[in-house]
Amino acid sequence: MIKDKKKYQVLVVEDNLGDYVLVEEYLEEMIFEPKIFRSENFKETKVLLTENKSYFDVILLDISLPDKSGEQLISEMMEVAGHIPIIVLTGYVDANFAIKSLNMGVSDYLLKDEMSPAILHKSIVYNIERNKNIVKLQESEQRYADLFQLSPQPMWVFDLESLEFLNVNQAAVQHYGYSLEEFMRMTIKDIRPKEEMEYTDNLLISTRKDNPKHLKVILNHVKKDGTRIRVEAHSNAIEFMGRRCRLILINDITAxxxxxxxxxxxxxxxxxxxxxxxxxxxxxxxxxxxxxxxxxxxxxxxxxxxxxxxxxxxxxxxxxxxxxxxxxxxxxxxxxxxxxxx
Incomplete structure (x- = not known):
């Protein structure tokens, strides 16, 4: 059998020596020279992950340790593990707890009695790669959030159906005079002149129907103090919070x-x-x-x-x-x- 030659660093959090030896054998059967580290309790694990700044590709976690177990163990492990994927190993068959632990953020849930070298290796490889994609997505979302909030031009996201503001940057708050809380209680119609509602409705009907990737229109907007401004609105179709939305960037061309x-x-x-x-x-x-x-x-x-x-x-x-x-x-x-x- 050809072994996996990638350099894995695996932390096995297991107080039972027999179970640890079995996991070690499974890893060595499928992986060429894996670097395996063991800790026997949560306190020791926390030191490895925080004070010593140790880095691991994956953590194999026994759900019952001498100093912590169950949900509390998972919750605190998630805090100290950072972006490292955690695969829970347990001897108990509890479907509800398995679902709950996955909802809490663990990458996988394996029963010790049903585990084999192939199953363990497959879970490790899959969850390491999956975690890399999740981290990339989180970083991408963070970059988007930074660009959105740090933009010197007003920006917002609104729901294309309800027209509610779902996100508004600081530049919009400063430029229009509404607080973030006020924006979150408004729709985009609230910043449009009342006499232009027919044009607004027609524009929204067209946008909902075609949902163009990019749209640029010249509009009149009204600030909180009643000041009317002329703006160039750049609109992009996005999905936000599971909703069909538009991302808007405003260029005030009044002056x-x-x-x-x-x-x-x-x-x-x-x-x-x-x-x-x-x-x-x-x-x-x-x-x-x-x-x-x-x-x-x-x-x-x-x-x-x-x-x-x-x-x-x-x-x-x-x-x-x-x-x-x-x-x-x-x-x-x-x-x-x-x-x-x-």
Whole structure:
């Protein structure tokens, strides 16, 4: 028989020497050079797992130890074992207790009388690999929780059917003014303007039907103090707490839109100034061009030329005043925009 060549470190928590020797033989029959450690009671096990910082791939736990047993033993072992999978070994057939121990977090439940080298090895391999996946999932969930809570932008999760808020990050609490407890008693309709409920209902009906993976919409939201804001809402389909939900990320674009409106208003005013003044500019400029053309075409006396030059000078001064007025009005528009509250 080909033995498993992986380097397993197994902690056997067993006070009965005969049962320990049997487990040791089973392990050595299926695994090539397993590293087996033994403790005879909970106190000794706790030292191995905490004070000595020992690491094990799996713990084989006898459910009846001299200093602890049953549910209390499982509960306290779960605390000190951390992420190490625990396989309970017992000589008693109790289906209810087996189910309860699994619910408490143990990885497997084996009867000593029915155990064999193959059964024990299979349980160890399966539960070590299963535990790795569970740890990865927990780490992934923790990263998600960290990203969710540390996001500088408001985020929440809501139930697509009941519309209840199921999770809300701190940025949303600060931005909208509701406490977390208040959010948890609300639905997403509570932050939408009442006059837009028909649009909200239609959007929700469409989202429930198609449940798109990603959706981006521009909406009006209302803060606790009644302030209305314009937001860009990014929505992703997720399953949360066993429910069909949407994860929402909010980008408040109110200030951006106000700024763009102000720029457009400023540009419109500048266009108006340019249009009006361009017509005023044409009058002195046209006179100057006409006089210059006459001087070039006619054989004029010196005194006539002086008269024409006087008209040109007057038109030039008039043109200069018009240009100054254009600049002054343009500067006034720009200054007014700079003084606008952000």
């Amino acid at each position: 951006k839109l106000k700024y763009l409106d102000a720029i457009e208003e400023q540009n419109e005013k500048l266009r108006d100034i340019a249009w009006v003044q361009s017509h005023i500019l044409r009058a002195p400029l046209s006179r100057m061009m006409g006089i210059i053309a006459m001087i070039q075409r006619e054989d004029l006396e010196l005194n006539e030329i002086k008269d024409f030059l006087g008209h040109i000078t007057n038109s030039a001064y008039e043109l200069d005043e018009i240009i100054k007025d254009v600049v002054k009005k343009a500067q006034h528009v720009i200054l007014k925009d700079q003084q606008r509250p952000s």
